[in-house]
Amino acid sequence: MIDKLIERSPETLGGTPVFAGTRVPVRILMEHLEAGDRLDEFLNDFPTVTRDQAVALLERVTAIVVSDSFEAAA
Template sequence: MMKVSPISRDANVMGGTPVFAGTRVPVQTFLDYLEAGDSIDEFLVGFPSVKREQVIAFLEEAKDRLVASVS
């Protein structure tokens, strides 16, 4: 079974900026929220088109890639 990425990149959506799939919300915006000390819940309130499951899947995918890169 193929895993669907929580992130999409399409030249026709936000000029190819990585966004949460099915939205126009850039992943960078989420990372900016975290960097500022905001919680996932605060981000989700501000961007209701993004689902909690997408955020968790993004974080899990990022973790897996990081772990694989240092192994």
């Protein structure tokens, strides 16, 4: 279980949300996926991010989108 998935601090990349324990902005994962890269390619490019972190982020984003879509349709 991942206790803290995302960190944001003014001392780290000016407050850009990053994967916890890294300096990798979470937006970089989305940019890789938008470009058609596979998750494994992202993980190879950013080895400080674990597969569990990346999958947990994607699951969290999916839950938010599905939740927002459901509420908008109601």
